[in-house]
Amino acid sequence: MTDKFRALRVSKTDQGPKSEFVTLTEADLMDGDVTVAVEYSTVNYKDGLALTGRAPIIRSWPLIPGIDFSGKVEKSDHKEFKPGDRVVLNGFGVGEGHNGGYAQKARVKGDWLVKLPDAISNEQAMAIGTAGYTAMLCVLALEKNGVTPDKGDVLVTGAAGGVGSVAIALLSKLGHRVIASTGRAAEADYLKGLGAAEIIDRNELSAPGKPLGKERWAGAVDAVGSHTLANVLAMTKYGGTVAACGLAQGLDLPASVAPFILRGITLCGIDSVMAPKSVRIEAYKRLAADLDMKKLAAMSVRAKLDDVPHLANDIVAGKVRGRVIVDVNA
Structure with missing residues (x-):
């Protein structure tokens, strides 16, 4: 387990948002009671707006975007989570005002996380995404x-x-x-x-x-x-x-x-950002039961963290079909 990790960070300039890949340490993470080793993220329309600056999504600068991530808990001071738990995060202002999923680590409030059902892998969780x-x-x-x-x-x-x-x-x-x-x-x-x-x-x-x-x-x-x-x-x-x-x-x-x-x-x-945990748990329980994972695979493509900036432009332009799974460690 290393303290250093790679991230895509966006800074504010007079010409608009500037994206760059940086190496950070846990000291660069924001407040939270759970640290997650991020495995996958995705690219949503809101992520595209954030990275391109087409809408004022980002409220804190500089920031790691990405409103979704899945991974395993590394450290936890939250009663519901322990190291090794597989978790997913969607929304709660992550990737807007709090560092998000375009990084190999994230520190967030445990109240924002949901444990993944056994039937949904970490990769499938980001094929689903927000x-x-x-x-x-x-x-x-x-x-x-x-x-x-x-x-x-x-x-x-x-x-x-x-x-x-x-x-x-x-x-x-x-x-x-x-x-x-x-x-x-x-x-x-x-x-x-x-x-x-x-x-x-x-x-x-x-x-x-x-x-x-x-x-x-x-x-x-x-x-x-x-x-x-x-x-x-x-x-x-x-x-x-x-x-x-x-x-x-x-x-x-x-x-x-x-x-x-x-x-x-x-x-x-329908608000996905601030939906209470009980609603999120119900949604993931139903996704595990009612989403055909073969169809999910058919609508998904894989990408690396390096691909995110150009995918952001593509999704805003309506050129992205289905879902993108971003492997942040690839």
Whole structure:
């Protein structure tokens, strides 16, 4: 066990964020009661925004980005964890205001960690990542609001992205007929391989639309926001539910109250960053049971820490399909 470790650190400059690979020691880590030997991280849309400076994600400079990591506990002063425990972290401001997963070590609060189920390896945990864990939170929200396979189709927007890919795999295994909305027509076979029954072009949803449209789906998982989410709401069946978790098109919601007061639909906001531990444990328990690990492998690619800066640009540009597993020790 060595005190020195490698990390990708971002500094603030007049020209924007500057990324560099550095060698650090444990003295460079932030406060926390658990030190983790990080094995894997991943690249989420939020990580791309942080590294490229396209949005003010980073709040403390300089910082090690990476909102996710998995690994083994090295040291612990927290009652729930002991050395050797396999753990995963998603969110809680890590990679935003607290050093994150793009390093070989991390020191965090034990309350932010979740022990991994036996059925999910450390590598698979980062194939899942915040995107997949968020997808599971969306599915749980649909279930809790009565969206069952017999009620009708479920739409997934941003379907070829991380949230969308995992959501399709989960929903199809649970018996739902899934409609996938994507702007990447070339990904149709990929999406059908994950379980999508129908592919629609995102242009059907991305322009300003009517307050109410034809009822097309009983539920939806939306990672896009803006006009897309407004149109998704307008076309949700009576009594249906939409889980909203992203802003790829925009933060705005140019919608009307019509779907809510005329069709009684529910809009569920999904927050993965500060979700309480009980919710996280439930999500990982369900991921272990309901996510087809072969489909997870099919949607995942491997990368090294050195690859993260260019992957950050690619994910913001919509060029990353599925999930990226970053081996921080490779």
